[in-house]
Amino acid sequence: MAKRYLPAILSLSGSLLLWAAWPTSPLTFLIFIAFIPLFRLADIVENRARFFGSAFLLLFCWNVATTWWVGNTTVPASGVAANLLNTLFMLVPVMGYRRTRKWVSPTLAYFTFIVYWMTFEYIHLQWELSWPWLSLGNAFAMHPNWVQWYEYTGVSGGTLWILATNLAIYHVWFQYKFYRKPVLKQIWKPVLILAVPFGISAYINMGLHVPTEGTGAEVVVVQPNIDPYDKFADENESLEVNKMLQLTQKAITNRTSFIVWPETALFVHGAWENKLTYEDYTQKIRLLLQQYPKATLVSGAVTLKRYNQNDEIPSSARRNSDGDMVYDVFNAGVQIDTSNVVGVYHKSKLVPGVELIPYVHYLSFMNSLALDFGGISGSYGRSPGVELMENKATHIKVFPTICYESVYSEFVAEHVREGANILFIMTNDGWWGNTEGHRQHLQYARLRAIETRRWVARSANTGISAIINKNGEIVDSLPYWEEGVLKATVTPNSYLTFYVKYGDLLSKAAVLFCILLILYSFFLRLTRKRITNTL
Structure with missing residues (x-):
């Protein structure tokens, strides 16, 4: 038996x-x-x-x-x-x-x-x-x-x-x-x-x-605690941006180098990339930054890019209802400062079934099957954006990983090799509620810090936002499902670990x-x- x-x-x-x-x-x-x-x-x-x-x-x-x-x-x-x-x-x-x-x-x-x-x-x-x-x-x-x-x-x-x-x-x-x-x-x-x-x-x-390090940089991390299932409602968008601006004002100082907002914090219904600098929310942010000219805001966003007839059209592109416009939607990161230029990073490691229908270029009819969590459904675009973001006043470069991307060791290491001094993680992993999902995601970020010997600033919409040092230790954090703001001095690093230099x-x-x-x-x-x- x-x-x-x-x-x-x-x-x-x-x-x-x-x-x-x-x-x-x-x-x-x-x-x-x-x-x-x-x-x-x-x-x-x-x-x-x-x-x-x-x-x-x-x-x-x-x-x-x-x-x-x-x-x-x-x-x-x-x-x-x-x-x-x-x-x-x-x-x-x-x-x-x-x-x-x-x-x-x-x-x-x-x-x-x-x-x-x-x-x-x-x-x-x-x-x-x-x-x-x-x-x-x-x-x-x-x-x-x-x-x-x-x-x-x-x-x-x-x-x-x-x-x-x-x-x-x-x-x-x-x-x-x-x-x-x-x-x-x-x-x-x-x-x-x-x-x-x-x-x-x-x-x-x-x-x-002990790797050689540079001078410290003040970073402000915002956790707005917006229900991910409500944040895409039309009537909520303005209130949500104002909330994040108010939280930012509580912590920002003349020494602040970066402000970090979570994934899809801006333009939740999409904004055209060639017009980002003229968007109302961009102007509001610039009004705040004019009081703190050394600061740069890095935020998650949803952006749109239109293709012309002469452009190479990727498989992720979609058409409007009239069929006369071809465009891509990106889960993106944007960099806003007092200049007239908005830097845009495109998330490239997309979640299968949610942000990406695998191998849709072979099975284009399946593109409509991507799960809809309240935002823009269908596969996101993956054409390259900027690789890194840089604070022009301090010349500090950051890699703005978006959510799921932070689980990929070699992917993060490649961007550190390109010159990133600090790692940012912008996430909205509250979709899965108060489960092990967001807690595991936070813990994995500690491994990226060790592999690259970079400080990590993590802004999570509903938590857990955190500051992690180069040894993988959580220096400070905000509880899950509470709004708040973190302010910390992190240390930019230019040292390249063996893993960063040579990969896996x-x-x-x-x-x-x-x-x-x-x-x-x-x-x-x-x-x-x-x-x-x-x-």
Whole structure:
């Protein structure tokens, strides 16, 4: 009886461990044993279909338990679809490992699992069905003191650490259980794998590695606390902008370099980019900034761009009801100062199903299926805007990441390499209510600070807004669902970490090894066929 139900028990145990280890749970250490039930399933379940079902149960329950809030919208089925798809994607490296372990040694099989999983995570960051929320290295977001070495490896280093530790512990148990090899003679391997990263992080935390920094800059972060389901109503727009101006006036001083407003704070129904400088709200903001000429406002916005007949028309473009105008809608960031120029940044990492219908250039008829959360529905544009924003008075450059973009390690690092001294995150993640979604999102921002050694100013519409230092520590924050304003002195930095300079080398190495493994498997299959035909 126990053997019959063992696969189900292992599946549920694995999903429970993964869920319990994930932010914002305090049981992070469980991540170091959370994959052991999956490895055991691969050893005891011989039937391929039954193993697929057991692994699916484990991964699906983990996805649902950790990111169920994705469906906490006007269309709950979207959450089911997202969790189901992500589970199926995760099964690709798992099934690849099961197949490979049949023709290689156990040690090489363990190596292939790491390679396959890291390859999956890297690809999952690149394509239009991207959902990097459950990249394993994100598990340490609440413990930046454990992973100060992310400035060399990025989040993929955490993925490698987790998988290597799980495999080493499982191997020791397996050798003892079936071969009676003494645990004490083998335990040093998982202990070493577990301890060395802690030691490296402790070394960095001791202050033996301090990047050179510039002088401080005063930043004002506004949290207006506007219900995301009400903010797009026509009658509310003017009240909302006035509210943010009033909150800004409470904290701004002659020393202020930047004011940060949240995602889609301005022009919620769209404003033409070639006319932004003449918009009423732009003029109101400039009136305030004329009293504080050193300050620059960076805000989320919805902008529109019209295309002429001679322009290259992207697949995201749409037509008006008369069909005589082709244009794009952007989830954008705008920079407003006392000059007559408004800088515009276009969000390029768009949320699948909400801001982007994946591969719509092949399936244009599906463009109308993007979920409508009260603003402008349909796929947003992704043509390039400005890369960075710069305060002309202080020459400080910032990268204004918009919401979901802040989860992408290498994407953020690329912009830091372009010269960003500070990171801004503008978000409106209150769509999912008071769930783990916005709390996890905040914690992930701490990892971007470590990877780039940049201070982070995070403006969230409904919270949690925060100031995070270059070591990933939250210096100050505002509670969820409360309006308020933060004022802090942050330190611009021009130092480039190893990760910023060279990118995600670990993941790229995993992709290379994965290609070699696939080629090797084809080689073995061909040679076996030749031997069989000869016999």
